[in-house]
Amino acid sequence: MGSSTAQYGTAALGRYIEGGHKKVDGWLSPLDAHLTALIAMIQAEEGVAGSVGEIGVHHGRLFIALALATKAGERAFAADLFAEQAANIDRSGEGDEAAFARNMARFQVDAARVDTFRGNSMDLKWPMVEGKVGARARLFSVDGGHTEEVAANDLRLADDGLHERGVVILDDYFNVEFPAVSVALNKVMFERPGHLAAFAIGDNKLFLCRPAVAAHYRDRLNALVADRFKVHNTLMFGRELAVFRTPRGLLLRIRQSALARRLRDHPVGRWLKPLVRRILQG
Numbered sequence: 001m002g003s004s005t006a007q008y009g010t011a012a013l014g015r016y017i018e019g020g021h022k023k024v025d026g027w028l029s030p031l032d033a034h035l036t037a038l039i040a041m042i043q044a045e046e047g048v049a050g051s052v053g054e055i056g057v058h059h060g061r062l063f064i065a066l067a068l069a070t071k072a073g074e075r076a077f078a079a080d081l082f083a084e085q086a087a088n089i090d091r092s093g094e095g096d097e098a099a100f101a102r103n104m105a106r107f108q109v110d111a112a113r114v115d116t117f118r119g120n121s122m123d124l125k126w127p128m129v130e131g132k133v134g135a136r137a138r139l140f141s142v143d144g145g146h147t148e149e150v151a152a153n154d155l156r157l158a159d160d161g162l163h164e165r166g167v168v169i170l171d172d173y174f175n176v177e178f179p180a181v182s183v184a185l186n187k188v189m190f191e192r193p194g195h196l197a198a199f200a201i202g203d204n205k206l207f208l209c210r211p212a213v214a215a216h217y218r219d220r221l222n223a224l225v226a227d228r229f230k231v232h233n234t235l236m237f238g239r240e241l242a243v244f245r246t247p248r249g250l251l252l253r254i255r256q257s258a259l260a261r262r263l264r265d266h267p268v269g270r271w272l273k274p275l276v277r278r279i280l281q282g
């Protein structure tokens with residue numbers, strides 16, 4: 001984000017956020033990577049310790065940032081269908097365990113700190129995860145199945161496992177291509193009043209935590225994020241939260257378009273990718 005890598009606390013995480021993540025196939029904008037790393041840094045500064053992890057890791061683009069944010073003694077969990085793609089109902093992305101392992105090695109994630117859960121998240125319960133990672137989650141990304149049933153299941157899991165100062169990172173809440181994700185969160189908010197509050201919106205992530213700490217996270221992010229990403233504070237679920245956006249140039253708009261997203265997993269898209277990357281990098 002054009003600033004020093006030192007701001008994220010560790011050099012490896014800094015390098016990954018500043019550019020490394022763009023080399024891993026997946027869905028995570030530089031701003032959303034930056035917001036995630038800032039939250040991890042705030043937690044480290046304030047002595048919040050726990051586990052980190054994600055449902056729906058694909059090739060590891062966001063997961064690697066979470067794993068690089070772990071401190072000594074902390075563990076990371078990675079859940080994905082991987083080889084069981086027959087259960088991938090909405091096909092919002094295909095996990096690939098070999099690519100995931102290669103990317104973790106490439107960015108020097110300590111594999112000994114990672115617990116992998118292969119299979120349908122509908123069969124996962126928080127005690128199974130905590131039994132491996134040994135602590136409640138301080139960062140929990142929900143980006144697996146995008147149907148109403150699966151997204152709601154994964155959000156309940158995140159709520160069950162969330163540290164009192166933990167943060168849930170929800171993908172695609174505002175993506176018109178996946179309206180079931182919005183329905184799923186709204187349903188869980190209604191079912192479990194007072195459990196979760198939204199405190200920030202990024203390019204394609206909604207950040208939630210326990211209501212008692214929501215204003216604190218919102219205010220700390222507002223103080224740390226540069227003006228060019230700040231839109232405004234607004235209300236959601238009855239509370240004030242911060243909205244951040246990447247200013248969108250023409251090339252960025254093309255790259256983030258629905259067509260580019262669809263092409264990415266198509267043979268034609270894979271063939272075009274090196275050429276497009278060369279053009280975008282000038």
Ligand SMILES: C[S@@+](CC[C@H](N)C(=O)[O-])C[C@H]1O[C@@H](n2cnc3c(N)ncnc32)[C@H](O)[C@@H]1O
Pocket residue numbers: 025026027028054055056057058059060061062063079080081082087088089092093094095096119120121122143144145146150
């Ligand atoms: C949009 S991709 C995740 C992108 C990833 N978070 C990133 O940083 O690029 C969605 C992932 O969820 C996985 N998935 C879909 N349905 C699932 C389910 N029911 N249980 C577990 N994983 C699932 C897919 O295999 C895919 O890897």
